[in-house]
Amino acid sequence: MSSVHYREIEGRSGGFYALLGALGVLILAGAGAGWYMDHHGHYVTGMSNRIVWGTPHVFAVFLIVAASGALNVASIASVFGRDLYKPLARLSGLLALTLLAGGLVVLVLDLGRPDRLIVAMTHYNFKSIFAWNIFLYTGFFAVVALYLWTLFERRMNGYSKRAGMLAFIWRLVLTTGTGSIFGFLVAREPYNSALLAPLFIVMSFSFGLAVFVLVLMAACRGSGRALGEMMLNRLANLLGVFVAAVLYFVVVYHLTNLYIARQHDVERFILLDGGVYTALFWIGQILVGSVVPLALLFGPASGGSHRTIAAAAVCVILGGLAQIYVLIIGGQAYPQLMFPDKEVTSSFFDGVVAAYAPSLPEMALGVGGVALALALTAVALKVLPFLPQSLADGDAESVGA
């Protein structure tokens, strides 16, 4: 097996600094939004006592789910021994770290008391899946950092398979934990399903790979590196399979609910008359997030061009955000079932679909988290050799030989 030559990106071009500058502005806007929400309280957002988790949670959950999925490429290389993907393993590990960092920052800044982060680190209720997640997230940083070390340090290369296996298992547990945040909510009809854990795992495969493909294409283009057709087509095929897997789990989830009389009302809400949530489900999640990418990646018109694959990845990300929006916000907007067969009204908005519209600070905070993840990635690519000098098909094949 020939060795791969990694090299930092040069990072001196005007384009690179413009990118960092633009991301910096978004990060500052996000930080400002976090401060604004903390200073005034959450009444300045679109959130309420009925929609307590708003747009920041949509972005945070997307980033956290995508983070574990971004590690997949490395897992395929190290754990499942596919040498073709080996040159991509470092970038895969890096994105796992930066996306998670972006997601966690959003989550923390959206707390009612972000100043009490230390309390969350020192007081634990181990029956809470949230408490478990604190360990799973911080542990993920450590495990992936260890894995990256085995990839970077020549003397440690021999341990990369074992470290990769640990990181792979850890990420499966981590995404199970993220899905279970909702799966364990017994009192809300739209959640309360063990299916949410595996659904979140396939979502992570799909969203993480979509982000990875886009970042890889942008990094190669920006740094003038070759990116072979074969390599990209393999990734695109994989993305298509993951998109189909997400669609499969979504279908099973809704079919199961449609079979249960008690769940008919919530299904009617999501699928038929839930207004913005129904629109986001069919147009965002199903059409843009699943059907269009599948057509782009596998359809007769798919030429496997860079542009088509990038468009498919963008669709997967937009559809993924719509999916999480429908799940988190639609799931709260739907009234909790307390008195079956009764119409319920109260001054606390019982029995009605809760109103919610994303506010500017929430959007700024969420987008700021994405910008932070991307900025950290860009800086890391400049300071450490995460990317191979070339990903042209010949070079990549020689690695796989």
Place this chain on the structure above:
Amino acid sequence: MSPDRRRFLGWGAAAAAGAALAPAFRLIELAQARSPEEAASALQRWGLLIDITKCADCDVCVTACHEENGVTGHGRPETDAQWIRQVRLRDKRTGYAQTLPLMCQHCEHPPCVDVCPTGASFRRADGIVLVDKHTCIGCRYCVMACPYGARSFIHEAVSGQKADVPRGKGMVESCTLCVHRVDRGETPACVEACNRDGGKAMVFGDLNDPSAEIYRRLRSEPSTQVRADLALNTGVRYQGL
């Protein structure tokens, strides 16, 4: 000995024995009671019984609760806190209408306590479910988990707080069963107001105490829990639902 004298001595002996034993009974009673310094005990389980057939279409319980606990609004109903609310029900088939007060149900197995990452949501030994204002980080997972929509997130700075009821922006709160009054041996403000100005629909007491009215009534009359299917064993029970 004349019968009168014998009867007199008999009564006298009984009275003396009674006088001697009474403090002992009183002591047993005192032993079960609790001084303010003492920790809450699992010997008690505080609860409410609400007969909604007597629930007049009034909101004295809501007003009394919010006054007692210093819960004031900012004219923003979607983000203002509500510890107790009047819920109106209408049967979808028959149109039969009812109204009831709904608040934290003080579950034996509270989902809010299960999900709280820091343990700020907790259940006292005597069954009262509370939020520790020192360790709540404002993550709102408990609000997501509560089956009764009983919790409020404090969306903005609060003023006019009561000495017994600390509150604060960025944290979650809900009905405390007026724990500060219960610890003084009083009943919750909602119950007091309902029995004074309302339909006399609410009974407060110790679900473990055979001499308590709530115990006797739950034993002899039908009652229900809201979302009994979740098997949370709520401390708040309803009649006529």
